[in-house]
Amino acid sequence: MTQSVVVQVGQCGNQVGCRFWDLALREHAHVNKKGLYDEALSSFFRNMILWKVPHATVCAGLILTHLNPQAVLVDMEEGVVNEILQGPLREMFDSTQLLTDVSGSGNNWAVGHMTYGSAYREQIVDKLRKAAEHCDCLQCFFLIHSMGGGTGSGLGTRVLSLLEEEFPEVCRIVTSIYPSAEDDVITSPYNSVLAMRELTEHADCVLPVENQSLVDIVDKIKHMSHGGKPGSAIKRDSTIISGQGGLSGTEKPFDAMNNIVANLLLNITSEVLLKQV
């Protein structure tokens, strides 16, 4: 069975990443009602008790204990990662998977790419290697980041080139969130262009997502679910845009948009996550 590692960089990367983990668990729980740890789940999560038993092999039928997402969380501000550590997913991550600084990249690609990229190079490589070592057969890295923010665009693309350097044979799939025309980050067009060049050089596959399109889709779905269109098939608490019933608790401003991206990622990986069911 192959495994994937998710690398979430910057505010946007981490917020989208969390929606992904939340929805992945809900999706899997929906089809695996007995709560068993199976091979499908092992492609994205480690079952911690199992992994503490020497020579244990992953096999279907084991009870879920403590799940640990195969992820590395990087942000040069602490806020979002701290929020994750105080939220419903807090039990899942451990400190070896996290890398934060305090001041952020100030929406500046160069600060993320050059300053933090150089300062944290060793630590990032170390965390990526640790995540890779936990996998029997590492197939893919999923990088999630924004093109508009300094950390997401700058450090995110630096992480991408480090992945290529360290794991040239492992596939790199990047989910890049592009800014909308009304983006409040004034430098986002510059950051996006600089990051785009790096993507063309170092990514195997890029899934570009435009924030404006997400806003439009959320508006449309909300309109339909509130009876805007007769015969609408979208439920009010549909997981397409809503985190209701999930681990997220109260909805934050970007949640509905991020749920769409998380759904997109789940659809790509569903073959892996649901293979066993």
Ligand SMILES: Nc1nc2c(ncn2[C@@H]2O[C@H](COP(=O)(O)OP(=O)(O)OP(=O)(O)O)[C@@H](O)[C@H]2O)c(=O)[nH]1
């Ligand atoms: N879809 C979506 N877009 C986001 C989210 N958070 C921020 N953005 C967008 O991402 C861009 C800003 O990037 P951030 O990810 O906030 O910045 P960062 O990577 O943390 O970088 P610095 O704050 O400069 O260190 C803007 O275009 C925002 O609209 C999110 O959770 N979802």
Ligand SMILES: [Mg+2]
């Ligand atoms: Mg930030």
